[in-house]
Amino acid sequence: MAFAALGDPTRREIFTLLVAGPRAVGxxxxxxxxxxxxxxxHLKVLKEAxxxxxxxxxxxxxxxxxxxxxAAMRDYLDDVWGQALANFAAVVEER
Amino acid sequence: xTEVRRSVLVNAGADHAFKVFTxxxxxxxxxxxxxxxxxxxxxxxxxxxxxxxxxxxxxGAECDWGSVKAWEPPARLLLAWHLxxxxxxxxxxxxxxEVEITFTAEGDGTRVELVHRxxxxxxxxxxxxxxxxxxxxxxxxxxxxxxxxxV
Numbered sequence: 001m002a003f004a005a006l007g008d009p010t011r012r013e014i015f016t017l018l019v020a021g022p023r024a025v026g027x028x029x030x031x032x033x034x035x036x037x038x039x040x041x042h043l044k045v046l047k048e049a050x051x052x053x054x055x056x057x058x059x060x061x062x063x064x065x066x067x068x069x070x071a072a073m074r075d076y077l078d079d080v081w082g083q084a085l086a087n088f089a090a091v092v093e094e095r
Numbered sequence: 096x097t098e099v100r101r102s103v104l105v106n107a108g109a110d111h112a113f114k115v116f117t118x119x120x121x122x123x124x125x126x127x128x129x130x131x132x133x134x135x136x137x138x139x140x141x142x143x144x145x146x147x148x149x150x151x152x153x154x155g156a157e158c159d160w161g162s163v164k165a166w167e168p169p170a171r172l173l174l175a176w177h178l179x180x181x182x183x184x185x186x187x188x189x190x191x192x193e194v195e196i197t198f199t200a201e202g203d204g205t206r207v208e209l210v211h212r213x214x215x216x217x218x219x220x221x222x223x224x225x226x227x228x229x230x231x232x233x234x235x236x237x238x239x240x241x242x243x244x245x246v
Contacts, residue, residue, distance in 0.1 A: 074097055077214070089207075092106075
């Protein structure tokens with residue numbers, strides 16, 4: 001789903017902007033040749049794919065990158081290294 | 096935090112632990128995790144700075160995993176990890192994470208600590224990095240294949 005969400009070039013542009021820092025809808029629309037309603041629509045798709053998240057700051061809503069992708073990689077490698085070091089200790093202690 | 100920390104106390108000297116970690120990598124690495132098409136036959140950590148870190152398949156094919164950033168036996172080893180979330184090799188150092196392993200005497204044994212850090216670098220898009228707009232925490236984009244695999 002995330003892959004499909006980033007398959008659209010405009011959504012990729014929006015995502016890349018958000019990677020550089022959180023932005024409001026209006027700010028994104030000002031930086032890209034895309035209307036505000038279109039930006040909102042793209043953000044909705046990105047949000048559903050869990051690539052971006054929204055946070056309310058007072059009356060403003062700002063969008064930022066959802067770091068779940070990095071977190072998933074971390075969890076995965078935590079698991080791999082956990083198994084690896086357990087095996088490693090066993091091999092080290094073989095006599 | 097975007098890092099993994101693991102630690103194990105082994106009943107052996109640091110020299111031996113360092114040797115097993117580097118010379119016998121394939122004996123303890125979970126064998127299912129490799130990138131070549133054939134089964135895993137060996138994993139080589141070349142014993143010097145800037146050395147290669149690569150796997151060898153049963154078909155003889157070599158696939159790089161990364162490189163040796165610091166070779167300090169028997170106390171410390173620093174490896175660059177160039178595999179993204181799809182287990183694809185990415186040669187760009189700007190998009191590599193790193194694995195630091197330290198070997199410290201503790202009682203009669205050795206404490207082996209492993210830190211795998213900077214996963215966010217696997218998401219950095221090179222052209223953005225060069226433009227200097229990578230933003231906070233080094234984020235500059237996302238690897239599409241990675242997103243497919245993990246998000």
